[in-house]
Amino acid sequence: MNNQTNPQQIAIAGAGLLGRLLAWRLRLLGHDITLFEAGKLQPANNTFRAAAFTAAGMIAPLSEAVVSDANVYRMGQFALQCWPEWLKDLPRNTTELFFAKGSLLVAHPQDESELQQFESELNFVVPECRNYQWLSSSDIQNLEPDLSPQFMRGLLLQEEGHLHNREFLQQLGDELIRLGVKVRENNPVETEAQAIYTTAGVEKFDLVIDCRGLGAKTQLKKLRGVRGETLHVETSEIRLHRPVRLMHPRYQLYVVPKPNNRFIIGATQIESEDRSPVTLQSSLELGSALYTLSPAFAEARIIEMDTNLRPAFMDNLPKIFCNPGLIVANGLFRHGYLLAPAVVEQILAEVTQNQRMLFPDLLQTSISG
Ligand SMILES: Cc1cc2nc3c(=O)[nH]c(=O)nc-3n(C[C@H](O)[C@H](O)[C@H](O)COP(=O)(O)OP(=O)(O)OC[C@H]3O[C@@H](n4cnc5c(N)ncnc54)[C@H](O)[C@@H]3O)c2cc1C
Structure with missing residues (x-):
């Protein structure tokens, strides 16, 4: 831990992705951290479960720039450098958590225009980007021999990665406790400047950081939840080395390899705050996309279906x-x-009053949300 000359008492509300990461990085700087979580640090079910646990863990600046903007690409490039550096601070061997093997886009022969459209959009949003490569059928088979041979062309997006996110969240949870972060589970809170409101009363801190995801809707009126559904399957018949996206005129679905012969197939994106279980239609779409990528997935066992809400403005x-x-x-x-x-x-730059303006576009003045 670095010796912080002016350690602060900091409360963090929400132990999802942002809350956990901030607790870690601030603790390593020597601050005294209390982390309040409405559910459990290692959640067993869907009640109060962070979106971070449902996520597929793709770190995909090129794919996401196409559906957002160039800033997302730049921040994503930063993430690809940052993750392997951060993971070095975890005590266990972390090389198996993060992979920078790119991702692969494929389309049925009749939908190949989807790949061309993707390339045009990418060149429009990020004209400087050259880190992708067209692949022939044999290139695809060389990279991913277990994929169906029907794909004639593909795109390899070299500048993308993926993280075994559930394993990471679990390891980080253990590490926070080891580092002396005070974790207060089953503790839904409200936040205010220098104050945390629990069911037992108010507690004072030098600084409060609110990372409650969709739980902050009480304060951020313009925040909304966007429903996403995933399937988790297990099979030893197939090996994939990187995320594969199936480009289709009606949907884009992906499969991401996970430890222990598991794969996540995702994800739907539905403008609804309904957290109820995966619909039959979504499970059919996700399942058939998977089967298209390789018929060998037919014998995979469905071990989980998950639904969660993405917090979005x-x-x-x-x-x-x-x-x-x-x-x-x-x-x-x-x-x-x-x-x-x-x-x-x-x-971190704000808390340490470092004048560095890394990503000034992220900063807002009004809390109206
Ligand atoms: C289906 C799906 C797939 C996704 N795939 C990807 C992907 O591949 N790549 C990617 O980059 N992103 C992905 N995401 C997005 C990612 O999961 C979210 O952007 C991210 O988890 C948001 O982080 P967060 O910390 O703001 O919120 P969360 O991770 O949701 O964490 C919020 C935490 O706050 C807690 N909380 C809520 N209310 C309170 C309260 N009152 N008091 C205390 N604690 C509270 C919650 O219990 C939770 O633990 C995906 C999301 C979904 C749903």
């Missing part, structure tokens, strides 16, 4: 509201793992 971009005694960070939408490093580093 109207422009689907993250925001940091800085006021004396209170910082609120939210709106990571479908870009949590992609954009959290930029958000965290900007907040």
